[in-house]
Amino acid sequence: LMDAGVQMTKPVSGIAMGLITDTKTGKYAVLSDILGDEDHLGDMDFKVTGTADGITACQMDIKVKGLSYEILVNALKQAAAGRLHILEKLVETIEAPRADVKAHAPKMITTRIPNEYIGALIGPGGKVIQELQKTTKTTIVINEDPITEEGIVEILGTNQAGIDAVLAKIDSLTFKPVVGQVYQVKVIKILDFGAVVEYLDAPGNEVLLHVSELAWERTENVTDVVNMGDTFEVKYFGVDPKTRKDKVSKKALVPKPEGYESRPRPERKDNDRGPRRNDRRDDRRDDRRDRPERSDRAPQNDAPQED
Numbered sequence: 001l002m003d004a005g006v007q008m009t010k011p012v013s014g015i016a017m018g019l020i021t022d023t024k025t026g027k028y029a030v031l032s033d034i035l036g037d038e039d040h041l042g043d044m045d046f047k048v049t050g051t052a053d054g055i056t057a058c059q060m061d062i063k064v065k066g067l068s069y070e071i072l073v074n075a076l077k078q079a080a081a082g083r084l085h086i087l088e089k090l091v092e093t094i095e096a097p098r099a100d101v102k103a104h105a106p107k108m109i110t111t112r113i114p115n116e117y118i119g120a121l122i123g124p125g126g127k128v129i130q131e132l133q134k135t136t137k138t139t140i141v142i143n144e145d146p147i148t149e150e151g152i153v154e155i156l157g158t159n160q161a162g163i164d165a166v167l168a169k170i171d172s173l174t175f176k177p178v179v180g181q182v183y184q185v186k187v188i189k190i191l192d193f194g195a196v197v198e199y200l201d202a203p204g205n206e207v208l209l210h211v212s213e214l215a216w217e218r219t220e221n222v223t224d225v226v227n228m229g230d231t232f233e234v235k236y237f238g239v240d241p242k243t244r245k246d247k248v249s250k251k252a253l254v255p256k257p258e259g260y261e262s263r264p265r266p267e268r269k270d271n272d273r274g275p276r277r278n279d280r281r282d283d284r285r286d287d288r289r290d291r292p293e294r295s296d297r298a299p300q301n302d303a304p305q306e307d
Contacts, residue, residue, distance in 0.1 A: 002094050005101030010051040013086035017075045019044035021064060030075050032082045048079040052087055100160065109155045109163055117174050118142060118151040132169060136162035168203065175202035177236040177246070182253065185209070187230045195226050197234065197248070209234060213249040216257050225250075 001008055018034035021027070021043050031038055039045050045061040055076075101107055113121065121142065122129050133140055138157035145152055155166045177183060177199070185197035185207075194210040214225040226232070234248040 002097040004105060005098040007097050010053070011087055011090055012049055012051055012056060013083045013090055014047060014049035015079050015082040015086065017044070017046040017048065017079050017082075018042040019046070019062075019067075019071065019075070028071060030071065030078050032078055044075075046075055046079070048076070048083065050080075050083055052084065103160075104158050106156070106158055107160065107163060109167065111153050111155070111167065111170060112145075113151040113153060113170060113174055115144070115149045115151060118144070120173050121151070121153070121170065132166060136165045138162045138166055140166060172202040172204045175199065175205050179236060179238040182233050182235050183248075184231060185234050185248070187226050187228055190222055190226075190228060192222070195222055200231065207246045207248050209248055209250060213247070213251055215251050216254065 002011065015032060016034050016039075018031035018038045019042055020029045020031065020038075031042065034042065034045070043063045044067070046058070047060070048055060048058045050056045120128070123131075129140055129142075132138075136157065137159055138155055141154040141156070143152045143154075144150070153170065155163050157163050184200040186200055187195050188198045188206065189196035191208075194208050194214075196206050197209050199205045199207070209226075211219050211222055214222065219225055232250060233253055234250050235252045237247040237249060237252075239245065240247040
């Protein structure tokens with residue numbers, strides 16, 4: 001088990017003890033590490049396992065009506081000597097469990113996700129989870145904890161890289177930046193009004209870094225400050241109440257230049273937008289009032305006409 005990478009607390013060894021008795025004379029012999037014939041012809045098969053500190057498990061089959069206290073004590077003492085001898089040889093070969101299981105050994109990892117992310121991991125009609133299983137060559141099982149209602153996700157596979165890819169996807173889906181925290185990001189798209197960056201801790205999670213948050217100085221072109229593939233730190237400010245989108249800033253991590261003053265927005269004058277639509281309507285009404293009455297129109301006859 002230790003060689004396979006099972007994280008055991010302490011090494012464990014085991015031994016099978018046998019017994020041959022003479023019912024006429026009462027003589028007996030306790031056998032250590034019995035073979036198949038000794039098990040078949042003998043009167044006892046007593047398996048004992050344990051660490052250097054004591055017994056962890058035992059199991060006994062006997063063909064006689066019972067065992068005396070003396071026989072049981074002798075069997076346990078003899079088993080202890082055998083177990084400790086095996087442990088010495090075992091530790092000479094491997095002192096502690098391997099850090100990881102063997103490359104092709106079946107593996108199962110269990111993790112938990114908030115209930116609201118279960119649907120996102122499954123996807124519409126199971127599209128996300130099916131694609132994830134296909135690309136990572138893993139099996140993903142999701143159950144709901146009846147008490148906490150959390151999603152219990154079991155990932156089974158033989159390829160550790162595939163299991164790690166599933167865990168990374170889960171981390172990405174459940175990623176929530178914390179207000180005031182600093183995160184490493186990477187530029188994945190350049191726009192006229194900023195750069196789209198991706199959190200390195202959660203691939204697939206994107207946020208807009210507005211051009212006004214690149215530097216304290218006025219930035220004419222985004223590429224004057226950042227370019228595709230650049231990685232750097234930004235500070236997360238939560239949801240901007242104006243845009244209702246996540247806000248991050250690069251300049252917030254840089255000291256403000258000495259003597260820096262933010263440019264106030266110019267005040268809008270009352271008459272800088274020209275006449276309003278309602279004003280034009282009023283003008284048309286005034287024009288109609290000033291028109292002279294027309295007397296050249298024929299009188300209207302609303303009575304029905306006969307054929």
